[in-house]
Each structure stands twice: as structure tokens, then as C-alpha cells.
Amino acid sequence: MTTGAWICLLSPLLGALLITLGGTRLSRRGAAYLSTASCFVAFAGALVSFAALLGKSGGDRHHVSTAWTWIQAGTYRSGFEVLVDPLSVMMMLIVSGVGALIVAYSIGYMDGDGEERRYFAYMSLFVFSMLLLVQGGNLILLLAGWGMVGLSSYLLIGFWHERPSAIAAAKKAFVMNAIGDAAMALALFLLIQKTGTLSFGALDAVHSSSVANLVALGLLGGAIAKSAQLPLHTWLPDAMEGPTPVSALIHAATMVTAGVYLIVRTHVIFEQAPKVQDLAAGLGAATLLLAGLIALVQVDIKRVIAYSTMSQIGYMFVGVGVGAYANGMFHLMTHAFFKALLFMAAGMVIHALAGEQDMRRMGGLRELMPRVRLAFLIGSLALVGIFPFAGFFSKDSILAAAMDRGAYGYILWVAGLAGTFLTGLYTFRMFYLVFGGERGAFVREHFHELGRGLVVVSMAVPVAVLTVLSVIGGWLQWAPFWHPVETWLQTVAEPLVSPTNWQEAVSSVVALALGLAGMGVAWMVYGARRWAVPSAPFWQRTLERKFYFDELYDTVFYRPAVWTAHALANWVERPLILGSGPEIGTETRDLGGLFARLQTGMIRTYALAIASSLAVLAIVFVAVK
Amino acid sequence: MLLASAGNVLVWAVWMGAAFACLGSGIAVVSFSNPFFSALALIGNLASLAVLYLLLSAEFVAAAQVLVYGGAVMVMFLFVIGYIGPRQDSPWAGGPSWQVVGAVLAAGALFVEIVVVVGLKASGSLAHQAKIDSSFGSPSQIGRLFLTDHLLAFEVTSIVLLVAAVGGVILGHHSRRESAAGARALGVRETRPGQ
Amino acid sequence: MLVRSVSERHAPANESWKPMLGPSVAWYLCVAAFLFATGALGVLLRRNPLIVLLSLEIMLNGGNLALIGYARHLGDGAGQIFAIAVMAIAASEVVVGLGLVVAMNRKHLTLDVDRLNTLRG
Numbered sequence: 001m002t003t004g005a006w007i008c009l010l011s012p013l014l015g016a017l018l019i020t021l022g023g024t025r026l027s028r029r030g031a032a033y034l035s036t037a038s039c040f041v042a043f044a045g046a047l048v049s050f051a052a053l054l055g056k057s058g059g060d061r062h063h064v065s066t067a068w069t070w071i072q073a074g075t076y077r078s079g080f081e082v083l084v085d086p087l088s089v090m091m092m093l094i095v096s097g098v099g100a101l102i103v104a105y106s107i108g109y110m111d112g113d114g115e116e117r118r119y120f121a122y123m124s125l126f127v128f129s130m131l132l133l134v135q136g137g138n139l140i141l142l143l144a145g146w147g148m149v150g151l152s153s154y155l156l157i158g159f160w161h162e163r164p165s166a167i168a169a170a171k172k173a174f175v176m177n178a179i180g181d182a183a184m185a186l187a188l189f190l191l192i193q194k195t196g197t198l199s200f201g202a203l204d205a206v207h208s209s210s211v212a213n214l215v216a217l218g219l220l221g222g223a224i225a226k227s228a229q230l231p232l233h234t235w236l237p238d239a240m241e242g243p244t245p246v247s248a249l250i251h252a253a254t255m256v257t258a259g260v261y262l263i264v265r266t267h268v269i270f271e272q273a274p275k276v277q278d279l280a281a282g283l284g285a286a287t288l289l290l291a292g293l294i295a296l297v298q299v300d301i302k303r304v305i306a307y308s309t310m311s312q313i314g315y316m317f318v319g320v321g322v323g324a325y326a327n328g329m330f331h332l333m334t335h336a337f338f339k340a341l342l343f344m345a346a347g348m349v350i351h352a353l354a355g356e357q358d359m360r361r362m363g364g365l366r367e368l369m370p371r372v373r374l375a376f377l378i379g380s381l382a383l384v385g386i387f388p389f390a391g392f393f394s395k396d397s398i399l400a401a402a403m404d405r406g407a408y409g410y411i412l413w414v415a416g417l418a419g420t421f422l423t424g425l426y427t428f429r430m431f432y433l434v435f436g437g438e439r440g441a442f443v444r445e446h447f448h449e450l451g452r453g454l455v456v457v458s459m460a461v462p463v464a465v466l467t468v469l470s471v472i473g474g475w476l477q478w479a480p481f482w483h484p485v486e487t488w489l490q491t492v493a494e495p496l497v498s499p500t501n502w503q504e505a506v507s508s509v510v511a512l513a514l515g516l517a518g519m520g521v522a523w524m525v526y527g528a529r530r531w532a533v534p535s536a537p538f539w540q541r542t543l544e545r546k547f548y549f550d551e552l553y554d555t556v557f558y559r560p561a562v563w564t565a566h567a568l569a570n571w572v573e574r575p576l577i578l579g580s581g582p583e584i585g586t587e588t589r590d591l592g593g594l595f596a597r598l599q600t601g602m603i604r605t606y607a608l609a610i611a612s613s614l615a616v617l618a619i620v621f622v623a624v625k
Numbered sequence: 626m627l628l629a630s631a632g633n634v635l636v637w638a639v640w641m642g643a644a645f646a647c648l649g650s651g652i653a654v655v656s657f658s659n660p661f662f663s664a665l666a667l668i669g670n671l672a673s674l675a676v677l678y679l680l681l682s683a684e685f686v687a688a689a690q691v692l693v694y695g696g697a698v699m700v701m702f703l704f705v706i707g708y709i710g711p712r713q714d715s716p717w718a719g720g721p722s723w724q725v726v727g728a729v730l731a732a733g734a735l736f737v738e739i740v741v742v743v744g745l746k747a748s749g750s751l752a753h754q755a756k757i758d759s760s761f762g763s764p765s766q767i768g769r770l771f772l773t774d775h776l777l778a779f780e781v782t783s784i785v786l787l788v789a790a791v792g793g794v795i796l797g798h799h800s801r802r803e804s805a806a807g808a809r810a811l812g813v814r815e816t817r818p819g820q
Numbered sequence: 821m822l823v824r825s826v827s828e829r830h831a832p833a834n835e836s837w838k839p840m841l842g843p844s845v846a847w848y849l850c851v852a853a854f855l856f857a858t859g860a861l862g863v864l865l866r867r868n869p870l871i872v873l874l875s876l877e878i879m880l881n882g883g884n885l886a887l888i889g890y891a892r893h894l895g896d897g898a899g900q901i902f903a904i905a906v907m908a909i910a911a912s913e914v915v916v917g918l919g920l921v922v923a924m925n926r927k928h929l930t931l932d933v934d935r936l937n938t939l940r941g
Contacts, residue, residue: 601937604724608864611731618738636842644851651855651878655862660870667874674881677851680842681892686900690884693907698877698914705918706870709925728864736857740850747846754840755895766897767904775901782908789912796919 002065004048005082008092009131011041016124019117028116032107035120039100039127046092049084058491061085064137071140075196081137083200087492090329091134091261098253098336099127101462105344106245108458109351119159123249126152130254134261139188139198142262146184146222149255150177156250157242169238176235180225187218203268216273219266220280227259227313229287234549236310240302244347247302252309252343253336260316260332264325267493271323278408281321285415288314290547292422296429297543300357301346304430308383309339311419315398318412323496324401326486330477331394333485337473338382338390341466345376348459349434354446359430364439368447371460373435375467380431382470384424384515390474392512395420397479400499400507409497413507420511424518432526480504640680646673659711664702671695683762840892848889855882867932869924873917880910 015038019031026034053061066081082088103123110116129152133145151174158170188198194211195202207215223229228236228251239251250256263270263280270277288311295307312335319328350357352369366373382389385396402412450456477485480501499507524531545551646669653666671694678687743751760766771779855878862875884903891899924931 599939601939603933603936604864604867605721608724608727608731611735611860611864612727615731615734615738618735622738622742633841640842640847644847647851648854648858651858654874654878655858655866655871660868660874663871663874667877670878670881674885677848677885678888681848681888682840683888683891683900683903686884686888686903689904689907693911694877694881698911701914701918702870702874705922708922709870709931725865728861732857732860732864735860736853739853739856743846743849743853747844751844751846751849751893754845754893757892757895761892761895761897762900767900770897770901771904775898778901778905782905785912786908789915793915793919796916796923 002049002063002082002084004045004052005065005084005088005092005135006045006067008042008045008049008096009082009128009135011038011045012124012127012131014038016121016128019121019124023117026117028114029107029111031117031120032103032110035124036100036103036107038124039096039103042127042131043093043096043100046089046096050089050093053084053086053089061491066137076192076198078138078140078198080141082135083137084135085492086488087261087264087329088134090333090488092131094333094336095127095130095134095254098340098466099130099249101465102245102249102253102340102344103127105248105347105459105462106243108455109245109347110243111455115159119156119243122152122155122159123246126156126250126255130258133258138200139191139202142265143181143184143188146226146258147181149250149258150174150181150226153177153239153250153255156246157239159242159246163241166241169235169241173235173239176232177225180222180232183218183221183225185218187215187222190215190218200265203266207269207272209273212269212272213276216266216269216276217279219262219269220276223259223262223280223317224283225259226262227256227317228310229259229283229314229317230290231549233287233291233310234546234553237303237306237546240300240306244302244343244350247306248340248343248347251306252339256309256313257316257332257336260313260320260328263317263320264329264489264493267320267323267325271496277321277323279321281318281402281408281412284314284317284319284321285412285419286314287311287317288419289415289422292419292426294543294546295426296422297540298426299359301349301359301362301430301434302343302357304359304426305339305342305346308342308423308427309335311423312339312383312395315395315416315419318402318416319398322402322405322409322412324398325493325495326483326489327394327397327401327479327495329489330485331391331398333476334382334390334394334470334473337466338379338470341375341379341463341470342383344459344463344466345372345379348372348450348463349376351459352447352450353443354448356442356446359433361440361442362434363437364435364443365447366435368439368443369435372463375463376431376435378467378470380427382474383427384519385420385511386515387508387512388471388474390470390472392508393474393476393478396508396511397477397499397504399511400479400504401495401497403503403507404497404499417510417514421514421518424515425522428519428522429526432522436527437529636680639676643673643676643680646670647677660706660709661703664699664706667702668695668699671699681762682757685762685764685767845889845893849886852882852886852889855879855885858882867934869917869921869931869933872933873914873921876917877910877914880906 012035015035019026019034022031063084064081065084066079068080069077070080071078103120106119106123110119113119126149129145129148131145133142133149136142136145154170154174157173158166160166190211191202192198194207195205221232225232236251236256240247242250270280291307291311291314295304295311298304298307312331316328316331316335319325319331349362349365349369349372352365352372353362356362378389382391385391399413399416402409402416405412450459477483479486479499486495521531525533542548650666650670650673654663654670657663657666671690675687675690675695678684678690859875859877859879859882862878863872866872866875884906887899887903887906891897891903921931924936929936
């Protein structure tokens with residue numbers, strides 16, 4: 001079964017390498033097919049591992065396969081190893097499965113771009129990196145995968161590198177991720193110092209509370225940077241500069257969920273540092289409210305979905321923060337389905353309108369793109385959490401778990417419910433703005449059918465598959481009645497809370513009601529146009545400026561750094577270093593000129609020098625003797 | 626004993642004469658303005674040195690000195706001086722002002738140093754002379770040494786002589802173009818050997 | 821030679837060594853030092869290259885004298901061998917030096933070491 005895991009891991013890498021080495025010998029379409037095939041092969045490998053693991057009994061589900069010893073220094077040893085256990089197999093399936101569908105979608109979406117080979121090489125690289133992250137058998141490999149997904153994200157956000165906004169967004173994403181990476185690295189250093197190893201077993205050791213708090217804090221820092229939670233969240237909306245499939249894969253389904261995976265994987269440490277775990281839950285709750293509010297005023301369709309992602313990951317953080325690991329992972333899975341679906345459907349809309357992303361220019365696409373509208377609708381319903389679509393089962397169980405947590409948990413519960421209302425509101429605001437109403441002038445001028453060729457098929461089939469999954473994906477677990485996901489993950493992460501059936505029922509009913517209420521309000525304002533949009537200019541401004549986080553970071557971090565750089569350039573570099581260069585040159589030249597004067601060319605002078613030195617040396621020899 | 630001391634006095638007298646001749650001719654070499662006279666003075670220097678070598682039981686070297694130095698090297702010098710033609714320059718003129726002072730100081734310092742050291746050691750290691758037998762300095766001994774203990778020096782010296790001979794030929798080689806140019810400058814037709 | 825016959829007449833018959841009559845080695849070394857210094861003065865102060873070469877010969881001869889003196893003092897024939905080698909080297913050097921002077925003359929250069937200074941820095 002570890003063979004399947006190796007195939008899963010290495011197949012996208014092979015794809016990336018072949019595309020890179022093939023260069024222009026490979027046609028653009030060929031590169032696309034190669035990348036897609038490698039992802040499907042990876043999915044097959046993941047299935048093989050899954051099947052093998054199913055065949056084993058519960059306790060026997062932890063297998064490590066080491067390829068070679070990667071680092072060995074003194075007593076510290078790290079191997080290049082993959083870990084096959086229920087958690088990693090679940091992530092492998094999600095990453096490779098959804099990844100394969102999105103890469104297939106890209107064949108049609110990126111058709112005609114001109115730089116498709118680079119794109120597909122980067123996509124394969126990303127899939128490999130993410131698989132390395134989830135399959136890594138020790139923390140060092142996890143960190144390696146962590147860094148590489150950050151790199152792939154940077155490369156893909158800045159894919160259209162002629163746009164300055166894209167480059168700026170890529171830099172922003174990378175820098176913020178680097179802050180998180182630094183925090184994680186510090187945590188790992190501390191672990192090495194205390195335990196001398198970075199295997200997952202190192203986390204099991206009992207640490208003093210201060211050490212556990214520091215390590216957990218560092219890991220949490222990495223998680224919130226990667227998952228775009230408060231306070232390191234500002235990079236995610238800007239990351240929408242990348243192509244839509246990139247947003248779907250990296251910034252919805254897989255990379256941003258790496259933080260959740262990390263917390264589940266290292267939950268032992270978090271349980272030793274309960275304050276930090278509560279902090280994680282609190283940050284998640286704050287993020288979900290903040291993102292939901294900001295999403296209400298966004299006009300770019302992709303940014304609405306991005307803030308929605310931020311908000312849903314906040315839910316996942318709440319889930320793992322209270323100790324409901326399986327619920328968090330289950331929501332991760334369903335979220336991957338419907339969020340990718342929403343992005344891809346939005347991508348089809350954007351393609352049909354010749355690249356336009358501003359929702360104020362859309363509208364009235366109801367008859368023009370009926371099937372896309374259906375997919376979008378199903379995705380939205382799943383997102384809001386309406387029975388029987390996917391989100392209902394996963395999100396509500398998180399809320400119920402929060403109820404079981406105690407007083408703090410109730411605060412999280414209330415926040416989560418408010419978030420549900422907001423989710424309904426902004427999601428259907430987006431839906432009605434895009435598909436409802438009359439056809440505007442822009443739509444009449446620019447809309448064009450997507451046609452029937454391979455391009456459309458490659459886009460339509462993954463959308464269809466994900467639509468089906470968004471409908472039935474949630475039926476995998478309904479907490480009060482059947483919970484295979486929880487059982488599956490029990491050997492890896494024992495949940496800390498177990499909500500009663502009554503709590504589940506209450507949460508589900510209230511959340512459902514609020515979600516429908518949000519939908520209703522959205523319909524009244526944007527759908528039927530019966531109510532006017534309330535005007536509250538202060539709140540409007542604040543939300544549009546995203547609660548001034550960007551300005552805050554600019555003032556606190558960016559400006560001082562720039563000022564320091566300018567000061568150093570003016571006061572240190574220019575006078576001392578740049579000035580001394582020519583000075584050294586002139587000094588040397590003058591010294592050389594001085595020495596050149598010794599070379600008169602007159603033999604007699606040279607002979608005199610020799611005779612004088614001989615006289616001196618004779619004295620020296622005699623004196624020394 | 627008297628005859629021994631008489632022999633000693635004779636040796637001293639010969640030594641004094643030869644030494645002063647040596648020193649005087651040395652000063653003469655560097656003082657004359659006409660190089661021809663300088664060369665002649667050098668011949669005198671070489672002869673007096675040969676006498677000194679004889680006093681030091683180096684008969685073969687003395688003979689070689691006269692034959693090689695006096696008979697070959699000085700002859701070559703005189704040839705070249707004759708070829709170059711008359712040339713007289715004031716001996717101590719020209720050059721930077723500190724050259725004269727520096728030269729005198731340096732040479733003087735060297736001389737004084739050596740004399741002082743010799744004087745210091747005169748009663749020590751320079752007092753005991755080795756005992757030598759009658760074949761010391763004879764051609765047979767020199768020949769034996771050259772061909773046994775110092776064979777390498779012998780061979781290398783011969784190679785150096787060969788190189789010098791080749792060098793001399795090359796330096797003296799009269800290229801056709803040069804001679805043609807020279808002849809044209811003088812306005813005569815270039816003559817070739819045999820014409 | 822006069823010296824040898826005198827010493828042989830008065831030396832014991834069964835001994836075959838020669839004493840050194842006359843000045844000790846120190847005197848010879850002083851003469852050699854004077855020759856060396858004189859030659860150095862000539863090299864440093866004369867401008868005619870021929871005279872410079874002659875002065876070089878004087879220096880070399882001074883060195884030879886010192887060598888021969890030490891050979892007698894230490895009873896080792898190597899000094900004389902060395903002196904003969906020095907003579908050979910001096911001869912070669914004179915060949916090349918004079919060749920250069922002749923070549924300079926042929927190119928109508930001034931025979932003045934102060935003027936021949938194009939190898940300057």
C-alpha cells in the first residue's frame with residue numbers, strides 16, 4: 001500500500017519534470033494532457049492506498065515507508081519517508097481527486113493562453129508539493145512541502161507576470177506565508193532542542209507547558225498564514241489575480257486547508273497547550289465574521305468567493321480548535337467540493353463575458369447559461385448549508401461540537417450562527433447579481449457562447465462531477481446517525497468533544513433557519529429588488545477598506561521597512577561602500593604611481609639599490625651569527 | 626731557520642708587490658676615461674692576481690687565469706674596444722646627485738664590514754691553517770676533482786659555455802635586411818661575400 | 821719554485837706537507853674585499869658600458885681571490901674548482917655582454933647606460 005502512496009506522490013513530480021524538460025518539443029495541449037494524466041494517476045495511487053488501508057484493522061493503520069536517509073547529523077536522523085494512515089489517505093484523496101478535476105478544467109480554461117506549458121508544469125509541481133505536505137512522514141518533510149506549496153502559489157498567482165498587480169499580489173502572498181514559515185521553523189527548532197527528533201512521535205513526548213505553548217504557537221502561526229486567518233489574511237483576496245483554476249485549486253480546495261491539516265496532525269501538542277488551541281478557535285471565529293462582513297460589499301465575483309473561503313476555513317479552525325478534528329476534516333472535504341465548484345462555475349461566467357469579473361456589469365445570465373446557473377446554485381446551497389446538500393452535514397456538526405465545549409464554546413457557537421446568516425446573505429447576493437435581473441448593456445455587447453468543442457467539454461465535465469459531489473458528498477456522515485469519517489480518523493485524532501444528539505439537532509435547525517433567512521434577505525434586496533440596499537456610509541467604507549487591515553500593516557510594517565532601507569542606502573551604502581570603491585581605486589593607483597617612480601630604467605640606480613641592500617644584509621648576517 | 630725566515634721575507638715582499646699592483650690596477654680600471662687604458666690596467670690586475678694565486682699554492686688556477694682571462698677575455702675586450710672606436714667620457718659625471726654619495730657609501734660600507742669581520746676572526750678561525758701536501762693545486766688534483774667530486778659542475782659549466790657561444794653568434798648575426806638598410810643609408814650597394 | 825725549494829730543504833724528509841708562508845689568509849681576504857669594493861664603485865659610477873663590464877670583471881676576480889684563499893686555508897680543493905667555474909662563467913658573461921655592446925653600436929645607440937632607460941615604469 002505504500003507503493004500506491006509513492007506513486008501518488010511521485011507521479012505529479014514526474015509530470016512536472018517531463019513538461020519542464022520537454023520544453024517546446026511538447027505541444028501546449030500535450031503538456032496539458034500530461035499534467036492531467038499525472039494527477040489522475042496520483043488519484044489512482046491514492047485509491048489503492050485507501051483500499052489497502054480499508055483492508056487492515058483499526059489499530060494496524062499506521063505505515064511508514066522510508067526511501068533513504070535524508071539528513072543525518074549526530075543523533076538526529078530524518079528519512080525521506082511517506083506516511084500512510086487514515087488522515088494522510090483522506091487528504092491524498094481530496095488533493096489528488098479535486099486536483100485532477102481542476103487540472104482537467106484548466107485544459108479548456110487556459111486554452112489559447114500561450115504559456116500553457118509553464119502553467120501546467122507549475123500546477124503539477126503544486127500537486128506534488130501538496131501531496132508531500134500531507135504524506136510526509138516527519139515534520140521536516142511537512143515543512144518542505146509547506147514551503148514548496150508557498151512557492152507554487154507564488155509562481156501561479158504571478159502567472160500573468162506582465163500585470164504589475166499580479167506580481168505585487170504574488171509577493172504579498174509569499175511574504176505573508178514566509179512569516180508563518182518562520183514561526184513554524186522556530187517551533188521545529190524548539191522541538192529539536194527538546195526532543196532531538198522531528199518525527200511525529202516527538203510530539204507525543206510530554207513537554208512542559210511553556211515549551212508546549214511555544215511550539216503550538218509557532219505551528220499556529222504557520223497555520224494561520226497558510227490558511228489566511230486573522231491576522232495574516234490580507235494576501236488571499238489579492239491572490240485572485242491568478243487564473244481562476246489556480247484560485248480554485250490552491251486558494252479554495254487544498255493549499256489554504258493545509259493549516260487545518262497541520263493542526264489535526266499535531267493535535268497532541270495543541271492538547272498540551274489548551275490555551276493555544278482556544279486561541280486557534282477564537283481566531284477562526286473572528287475570521288469567519290470578518291470575512292463574511294467584508295464579502296457583503298465586494299464587487300469582484302472572485303473576491304466574494306475568496307472571502308467566503310476565508311470564512312469557511314474559519315469554521316474549520318473553530319472545529320479543530322474545540323477538538324472536533326474529524327468534523328473539521330469532514331468540512332474540509334465538503335468545502336473542497338463546493339468551493340471548487342463555485343470557482344469553476346464563476347470561471348465559466350468570466351470566460352463567457354470575455355474576462356469581466358465585476359458583478360455590477362453582469363446580470364441576466366439566467367437564460368443565457370442555464371446549466372452554469374444550476375451548478376452555481378447547487379454550489380451556493382451547499383455553501384450556505386441547506387439540507388440535503390453537502391455543507392449542511394459538515395458545518396452544523398462543527399457548531400454542535402462548539403456547543404459541547406463549555407462557556408467559551410457558546411461564544412463560538414453564536415459567532416458561527418451569525419456567520420451562517422452572513423453566508424446566506426453574501427452568497428445569494430452574488431448569485432442574484434450575476435444571474436438575476438435584466439441583461440445589462442455590457443452583457444448584451446460582450447456575451448459569447450462557450451461553444452461545443454473540447455474546450456467546453458473539459459470545463460463542463462469537472463463542473464458536473466463536482467456538482468454531483470456537492471449534492472451527495474455530505475451524505476458520508478450525518479453525525480447523529482452514522483459517522484464513518486469520525487471512526488476512520490479516530491485512530492489518528494481522538495476528538496475532545498462529543499456533542500449529544502440534542503445539541504446536534506438544535507444547531508442544525510437554528511443554522512438552517514438563519515441560512516434561509518439570509519437567503520431571503522438577499523432575494524428581497526437583490527433578487528426581487530423590493531428593498532433598497534441600506535445606506536450606512538461609515539460601515540460601507542469600513543467594509544470596503546476591509547477593516548483597514550491593509551492600511552494598518554502598511555503603516556506598521558511596510559513604511560518603517562522602506563524608511564530603514566532608504567536610510568541605509570543614503571547614509572551607509574552610498575558614502576561608505578559605494579564611495580569607498582572608487583576611493584580604493586584611486587588610492588591604489590596613486591600607490592602604484594609611487595612605486596612606478598622607483599623604476600627609473602637607469603641601471604645604475606638599480607645597481608646602487610642592490611649594493612646598498614647587500615651592505616645592510618652583510619651587517620644583519622654578522623649580527624645574527 | 627734563517628733561510629726559512631729569508632724565504633718568509635721573500636714571500637712577504639712578493640706579496641706586498643703583487644697586492645699593491647692589484648689594488649692600484651683596480652683603481653686604475655675604474656678611473657681611466659679611455660676604455661682602452663682601462664682594459665690594459667685590467668690585464669695588469671689579472672697578472673698580479675695570478676702571482677697571488679701562486680702564493681696560495683693554486684698553480685693550475687694561476688695558469689688558467691693568465692691563459693683564459695688574460696689571453697682570451699681581455700683580447701676580446703680589446704677587439705671590441707677597438708671596433709667601437711675612440712670614446713672618452715668623464716669618469717664620474719652624470720646621474721642623480723645622490724648616486725655618487727650613495728655609491729661611495731655602499732661600496733665603502735661593504736669594504737669596511739668585510740675587513741672588520743676578518744679582523745675579528747683573524748685570531749680565531751682564520752689562525753689555523755690546514756696542512757696540505759705537495760700535490761695540492763696541481764693539475765692532476767684539479768682534474769681528479771673535476772671528474773669525480775664535482776662532475777656536475779664541470780658538465781654544467783660546459784653547457785653554459787656552449788650557450789654563451791650560441792648567444793654570441795646570434796648577437797653578432799648580421800641580418801641581410803639590416804645590412805641592406807645600412808648599405809642603402811650609406812648610399813653604397815650591398816656587397817655579398819664572394820663578390 | 822723558489823718558495824717550495826726553500827721549504828723542502830728545511831722540512832723533515834718524511835713529511836710531505838707545505839706550510840703557508842707569508843701573510844695569513846686574513847690579508848688575502850682584505851685584498852679581495854678591496855677589489856670587490858673597487859669593482860662595485862666602478863659599476864655604480866661609470867657610464868660607459870664597457871667600463872662597467874670591466875668593473876664587473878674586477879668584482880669577479882675579487883671573489884675568486886677569496887675562494888682560492890679559503891681553499892688554501894681549509895686544504896680543500898673545491899675552492900679552486902669553484903674558482904675555475906667562476907672564470908668560465910665570467911668568460912661567457914663577457915661574450916654575451918660584449919655581443920650586446922656591439923649590437924648596440926650597430927644600431928647607432930648611444931653607449932651610455934643612463935640614456936638606455938626605456939625599460940622604465
